Amino acid sequence: MRSPRERPQNMVHHTMATSSTSASSASSKISPMKSTFLRRVSTALIVGTLAACSTPPAPSPSLPEASAPPGAVALPLDTAPLPPPLTQPKSRWIAVRWAELPGFAEDALHEAWNAWIRSCERPAPPFGTLCGEVRRLIIASADEQRAWLVASLQPYRVETTDGNAEGLLTAYYEPLLDAARQPGNGFTVPIHRAPAGLDAHRPWYTRQQIDTLPEAQAALQGRAIAWLREPLDALLLHIQGSGRLRIAEADASVSLVRVAYAGTNGQPYQSPGRWLLDQGLVRDASWPGIRAWTAANPQRSHELLWSNPRYVFFREEPLSTLDAGPRGAQGVPLTPGRSIAVDRQSIPYGTPVWLASPGPQAPLQRMVLAQDTGSAILGAVRADFFTGSGPEAGEVAGRLKQSLRLWALWPRQTPLP
Template identity: 55%
Template sequence: MPWILAPRRHRVAAGVAAVLLAACTSVPLPPERPAPVEEVRPTVPHPPAANAVERARSRWVPVDWTELPGWNDDRIAEVWPALRASCGRPAPGWAEVCARAMLEPPADDGTARAWLARWLQPWRVEAPDGQVDGLATGYFEPLVEAVRQPRGEFRVPLYGPPAPGTMAKPGWTRQQFDTLPAAKAALRGREIAWVADPLDALLLQVQGSGRLALTEADGSRRLVRLAFAGHNEQPYKSVGRWLVERGELTLDTASWPAIRAWARRNPQRVQEMLWANPRVVFFREEPLPDPSIGPRGAQGVPLVPGRSIAVDAGSIPYGTPVWLDTTEPLSATPLRRLVVAQDTGSAIVGAVRADYFWGWGADAEAQAGRMKQPLRLWALWPRGARPQ
């Protein structure tokens, strides 16, 4: 989000070789990633600065480029597809810079770095009280095997929204959808596909979207995307937190891989665990003609693996390039790179808070499911323009 106890919006996503330059016309609601059980506590706050800009949930302080750790080591040119995609929906003050970004693609990393230094000003992102340390988690786009018609082990349905007028607000809980005849009837005929593992279905719901390697009724196979289409308006409850509260996992060991391992050891309790989360997410099926294109974030543009993040929009506006200073999961390897704020999530709250989009597939799942790292952030804004 990580998103196990404290995951990711939004859906996920990692690795987009090509990004659409035109703005999307419809923006899905942000996914409901759980909030972290433990926040990384800040250290020494910075005193107020006379030239700082106060935002709704953050304070921005202008700094020199030399303050950005590792700035000269990133493959900066890789961020251009994400930057240009966001320029399809430019924030106030970005029109001129975005026009130049569209017309002046850099030839290499050095050119990109020089271009950014010429047109943008770095700002340290702080909490309103001056705290500079925060939390980085990760999310991704699940890739799950599915079938169009139930058969064999594929018995767990993925649903589109109930027909209008068939569900009250708030709607039935997850347990009620599984047990009450009226609730079951509301979803009858709304099945999109079936998967084999109930945890895969939960994973798709937590992330908010995903990809299906779908086997059709005639035996043909194709790749499709499930996009977020709403939920039952019940509160999200983390199954990771549920396991920790019952002594099945600890805060230090709780992760998505650990949850899967617990489910394999305790198959008779999986249903009980799932019912602990009353929220049910509904999907819509979308074609996926180009697998290199990521899902759309809250900004309405495709996410780019390793170059898109989800943020608190009250701290950092969508489309803002952000210098990220954190570490990779399970190691002290620095993760310092330029990303673009293109998404959000219900758990992504606070000034120095980011959900890092890893992409899709097994490697992305492994990284995102374990990511819960210390974080510092710097936002880049057009020179001469006051951050909005």
């Protein structure tokens, strides 16, 4: 079982997959690159292997294999003396050779470059001076991009302060749900804008109080963005912190919009799945397991919902492009398969990161960008992998929980902020 991971800024994390009444619609809106990524990872989750993102280039015969670790490729440009370790509040960074990065010679770097271009909309100070080169290299070959990385950046193995380089990889996504602009015809569960006067520094009513107290309901009167069919769908949206809604409008048209994180009631997050396990009510606390228990115990569904006192408020946003994800905590749109959430006290926003996760479910070796965070994404070697939007992305996210190693790619001769 993977516990939900809620995000305090822009998004809220979870690991529970869902099936939407809009599954066929969602599949039709997945971009070719994203669809390919989801197919590959989904296949890996089922059979334990991951298809390569592109045909690996043949190793150059001029590269001295003898100096590389087993399975790696040494790079002739990577010969400068290694700098000393760098420290962050929650991590220690150890400089290494590029040859230590598993799969570095095979990654389809153009996909990561798309995410990096988005980071350059709001670059961290050490990376702002590189953004001109990053933009220029968007049309370069993977070999040219790799050579530039080796010349410009220094890889650092991310470890805990006591030297542990092993951590945990999970995943999250953006659900797609049917909704209505007005209540009725089975749509009874509101998704709310933040109430007037909400103070981020003062706790507001709990989820149970919002459902039961007239004064809390009065404060939210007229604040509904849309209405969902199921309380569990609303809970899923609250846990993820962002989603896409296919909204039936009053004129019978259908709008596709995003609802993005706009704040919380300031109450602590508690995992409903963990509540079920602690009560001894289930052995399977996956999202299908939670739905099955709720269907079998409808009279106790409020207990499950109220076990999490945190309530999330949203704002409605247009969808500019269907393949762009919601904005992460860095303030830029997330890229499916190339954006991660990290503990910002370990890795600063906007940092390119090499991610290696050997499985057992979906081996991943690729460059990603640290563009988001989460209240439960804590620790030096900890990442949440953004899989995209819709049911396929949810299926991948719902299964992914495995070991992890990270390398921060930092500008050469640049201290940490």
